[in-house]
Amino acid sequence: MIQVFLSVILLFFLMPIDFTSAQEGSGGVKIYSGYLHQYSVKKASFWQSLFGSKPPQQEKIHQDRQCAVEFVSQSPFSQQSVSVIPDKLSYLIKFKDLGGSGKIDPSKENFEKFTIKIYTKYDDEYTIDPDSEGNQVGVNEEHHIYDSYLIYLILGSGIDHLEVTSATGRDKYLLDKLEILENK
Numbered sequence: 420m421i422q423v424f425l426s427v428i429l430l431f432f433l434m435p436i437d438f439t440s441a442q443e444g445s446g447g448v449k450i451y452s453g454y455l456h457q458y459s460v461k462k463a464s465f466w467q468s469l470f471g472s473k474p475p476q477q478e479k480i481h482q483d484r485q486c487a488v489e490f491v492s493q494s495p496f497s498q499q500s501v502s503v504i505p506d507k508l509s510y511l512i513k514f515k516d517l518g519g520s521g522k523i524d525p526s527k528e529n530f531e532k533f534t535i536k537i538y539t540k541y542d543d544e545y546t547i548d549p550d551s552e553g554n555q556v557g558v559n560e561e562h563h564i565y566d567s568y569l570i571y572l573i574l575g576s577g578i579d580h581l582e583v584t585s586a587t588g589r590d591k592y593l594l595d596k597l598e599i600l601e602n603k
Contacts, residue, residue: 447601449496449573451581451594452487456480458589483518486583486592488535490573491561496599501574508564508573512549512583532586537572538579545569 457479491509494501514530515522535547547569549562564570572578581594 446491446493447496447599449490449492450487450598450600451578452485452596452598453580453592453594454480454482455484455486456591456593483516484592485515485517486594487513487515488581488583488594489513492570492574494574495601496574501571504567504571504574506565506567508570509561510547510564511561530583530585530590533583536582536584537569538581539572539577540579541577545572 458477489511490496491511492505494503494505512535532550535549537545537547539545547562547564564573579595583592583594585591
C-alpha cells in the first residue's frame with residue numbers, strides 16, 4: 420500500500436514536467452506583406468496598332484492597400500537548411516485598407532478568386548490556390564499546405580517574394596517584406 424501511495428505521488432511530480440516541455444513549441448510565424456500593384460493598358464497609338472506592337476502597360480502602386488500572408492508552423496523557420504519538416508503548414512491571408520475602414524472585402528476588390536505565386540531566389544515559380552481546398556478551410560479562415568517540398572521551401576530561406584494575383588492578372592499584391600516571429 421505504501422508503494423502505491425509513493426508511486427502516485429511520484430507521478431504527480433513528474434506529470435507537470437512532461438506537459439510543460441510538450442507544450443513549449445519552437446515553431447513560429449513567417450509573414451510576407453506588400454502593396455497592391457494595378458496594371459492598366461495605355462491606349463495604343465495609330466502606328467502601334469498598325470504595326471502590331473503591344474501597347475505599354477502602366478503600373479500604379481496603392482500604398483494604402485496591403486496584403487499579408489502568414490505561414491504558421493510547429494517547426495521553427497530557419498535561415499539555413501531545414502531539419503524537421505511537418506506534415507502540413509498553415510497559412511492565413513489578410514487584406515488591409517490602411518486609408519479607410521481597415522479591412523478589405525476581397526470580393527469587392529477583384530480578388531474574389533486569386534492565386535499565390537511563390538518566386539524563389541533560383542527563378543523557380545510555385546503556385547498555391549486557396550480555393551482548391553473548397554470547404555476544408557480551417558478555423559479563422561486558415562488554409563493548409565501538404566506538399567513537403569513547398570513546406571521545406573517556406574520553412575527555409577529560398578524565397579525571393581510572393582505575389583497574390585487576381586484571376587484577371589491585372590491586379591496583384593507584391594509581397595516582398597519579410598518578418599519572422601519565433602515562439603519561445
